[in-house]
Amino acid sequence: MVPYSKDFPVSWEELHRNARALSWRLLEQGPWKGIIAITRGGLVPAAILCREMDIRLIDTICVVSYKEGEAGQGAMAQGDLNVLKGVEGDGEGFILVDDLVDTGRTAAKVREMLPKAHFATIYAKPAGKPLVDTFITEVSQDTWIRFPWDMEYTFSTPLADRHEK
Numbered sequence: 001m002v003p004y005s006k007d008f009p010v011s012w013e014e015l016h017r018n019a020r021a022l023s024w025r026l027l028e029q030g031p032w033k034g035i036i037a038i039t040r041g042g043l044v045p046a047a048i049l050c051r052e053m054d055i056r057l058i059d060t061i062c063v064v065s066y067k068e069g070e071a072g073q074g075a076m077a078q079g080d081l082n083v084l085k086g087v088e089g090d091g092e093g094f095i096l097v098d099d100l101v102d103t104g105r106t107a108a109k110v111r112e113m114l115p116k117a118h119f120a121t122i123y124a125k126p127a128g129k130p131l132v133d134t135f136i137t138e139v140s141q142d143t144w145i146r147f148p149w150d151m152e153y154t155f156s157t158p159l160a161d162r163h164e165k
């Protein structure tokens with residue numbers, strides 16, 4: 001398992017801006033028949049893409065992958081990939097969207113299911129990058145991305161108080 005040593009919190013505003021940037025890139029490569037979101041992380045990017053790109057046909061591939069625990073502090077260790085719901089066909093003309101690729105395991109599985117779909121993510125780490133057709137931002141393999149839906153506003157201890165005296 002990759003040790004995550006960096007934390008990368010993403011705000012709603014930043015996520016929205018990046019999803020709009022992804023929409024621009026995908027519009028240039030269309031036309032598209034529809035969007036297939038990989039649950040659950042792909043649902044929010046899919047909602048922004050379909051609004052920006054005027055796409056009304058939205059489907060889902062429902063997968064369960066990570067198990068909470070081992071890595072601590074909300075970071076997760078990887079378990080088996082379980083497909084709860086697939087999609088008919090080979091994905092031709094469809095955008096397959098997820099929030100990120102990390103190891104590329106989820107991407108490899110869904111690409112196998114829909115080999116002709118165009119796989120798009122907002123974030124990509126080096127190990128998963130070769131499996132993505134279009135992405136916006138690359139982060140290092142030891143970075144754990146924190147999405148806005150996984151966070152809440154809370155008190156922040158002043159840096160001086162965290163510093164050992």
Ligand SMILES: O=P(O)(O)OC[C@H]1O[C@H](OP(=O)(O)OP(=O)(O)O)[C@H](O)[C@@H]1O
Pocket residue numbers: 038039040041042063064065066098099100101102103104105106107128
């Ligand atoms: O490249 P990988 O190593 O496979 O990791 C990437 C996947 O991990 C996250 O989903 P997660 O399994 O945490 O579930 P969720 O989307 O339901 O929150 C993320 O949304 C991707 O789908």
Ligand SMILES: Nc1nc2[nH]cnc2c(=O)[nH]1
Pocket residue numbers: 066100102103143144145146147150
């Ligand atoms: N939120 C989140 N989920 C992940 N799943 C695999 N890698 C990541 C990550 O960096 N952040």
Ligand SMILES: [Mg+2]
Pocket residue numbers: 038039040041042098
């Ligand atoms: Mg996911």
